[in-house]
Amino acid sequence: MRVFSRCESPLDIARVAAVSLLFHDSLAEEGIRLWVRERGYELPAQPEDESCTVRWLCFSALLRETRRRGRRQAGGTASSATARGGSCRVAVRMWDDVQGLLGHGNGVRRLRTPTRHPSTLGGERAVSVSAGRGHSLALTADGSVWSWGFGAFGKLGHGDEEDQWQPKKVEAFAGQRLIAVSGGRFSLAITADGAVWSWGLGDFGRLGHGGYQNQLLLKEVEALAGRHVVAVSAGETHSLALTADGSVWSWGYGSRGMLGHGDQQDQLLPKKVETLAGQRVLPVSAGQRHSTAIIADGADFTWGKGRCGCLGHGDDLSKLLPKKIEGWAPGL
Numbered sequence: 001m002r003v004f005s006r007c008e009s010p011l012d013i014a015r016v017a018a019v020s021l022l023f024h025d026s027l028a029e030e031g032i033r034l035w036v037r038e039r040g041y042e043l044p045a046q047p048e049d050e051s052c053t054v055r056w057l058c059f060s061a062l063l064r065e066t067r068r069r070g071r072r073q074a075g076g077t078a079s080s081a082t083a084r085g086g087s088c089r090v091a092v093r094m095w096d097d098v099q100g101l102l103g104h105g106n107g108v109r110r111l112r113t114p115t116r117h118p119s120t121l122g123g124e125r126a127v128s129v130s131a132g133r134g135h136s137l138a139l140t141a142d143g144s145v146w147s148w149g150f151g152a153f154g155k156l157g158h159g160d161e162e163d164q165w166q167p168k169k170v171e172a173f174a175g176q177r178l179i180a181v182s183g184g185r186f187s188l189a190i191t192a193d194g195a196v197w198s199w200g201l202g203d204f205g206r207l208g209h210g211g212y213q214n215q216l217l218l219k220e221v222e223a224l225a226g227r228h229v230v231a232v233s234a235g236e237t238h239s240l241a242l243t244a245d246g247s248v249w250s251w252g253y254g255s256r257g258m259l260g261h262g263d264q265q266d267q268l269l270p271k272k273v274e275t276l277a278g279q280r281v282l283p284v285s286a287g288q289r290h291s292t293a294i295i296a297d298g299a300d301f302t303w304g305k306g307r308c309g310c311l312g313h314g315d316d317l318s319k320l321l322p323k324k325i326e327g328w329a330p331g332l
Helices: 010-020 025-038 053-069
Strands: 078-082 088-092 126-131 135-140 145-149 164-169 178-183 186-191 196-200 215-220 229-234 238-243 248-252 267-272 281-286 290-295 300-304 319-324
Touching: 126 178, 135 178, 135 186, 186 229, 229 281, 238 281, 238 290, 248 281
Parallel strands: 178 229
Antiparallel strands: 078 088, 126 135, 135 145, 145 164, 178 186, 186 196, 196 215, 229 238, 238 248, 248 267, 281 290, 290 300, 300 319
């Protein structure tokens, strides 16, 4: 039982709980409650529609712990989508008390079904949305960006760390036309000239500016200037960019090889993924600890942390370099 109180993070709690469940649910429940009490946390009552006590306890403990370490930084609980006609719909997949995450205004903290957004986004049609770690981004037809949710570390791009209960236009982009946005624990955007901009949490070099500083306002990733970037993806702690010639660039946290450079070194500036040189890459996607890219013939390459088989190579081993997924036919 005391092993739970010795856990250093909520992630450890979840792992121990998963093992404990093989023996008896009550052991995990009691252990997590002990961990919470010893740290002085008070958890909200379990929702009536939540049947799994351990799942609820783990999530609540995670939320309280991340709030203790930073200014209410939590996420991964909201989903966004654009509907026909450009209206923005959002839904939440689990209970939540995160301020402004859904963007429906003060007091709206949970929606069980996709619900049309009350904001008109300046009267413009929404063409793209991205749900980050505790915040959301929307791109409108006129090339503007709107953000809402957690404001910690400046990831909303308004020059402060204030939470936003409703979508607010990122005025720092005034006069520029954006073509893509992506949210993680930070934010990325591409302007029509192919330039990449980043803002928010800067540790591990995830913003690509050569340092670890947070950015309350958007800042151009100068190392990619002139390379005409056409797509970006913001992961948990790393970033991916795709240029017009089909090249992939990565930067940020290098653990488990998620950057694809054959090592585990952090990269404070964008670096080209040489293993994919000569391949014309189409989409790229950065996950929590791994990355994926699809080339023109439909083949899928993955790299990074392989836990639970997330790389698709039939094992749980990490890959320091991009590796093609074998055994399935592209296009099916």
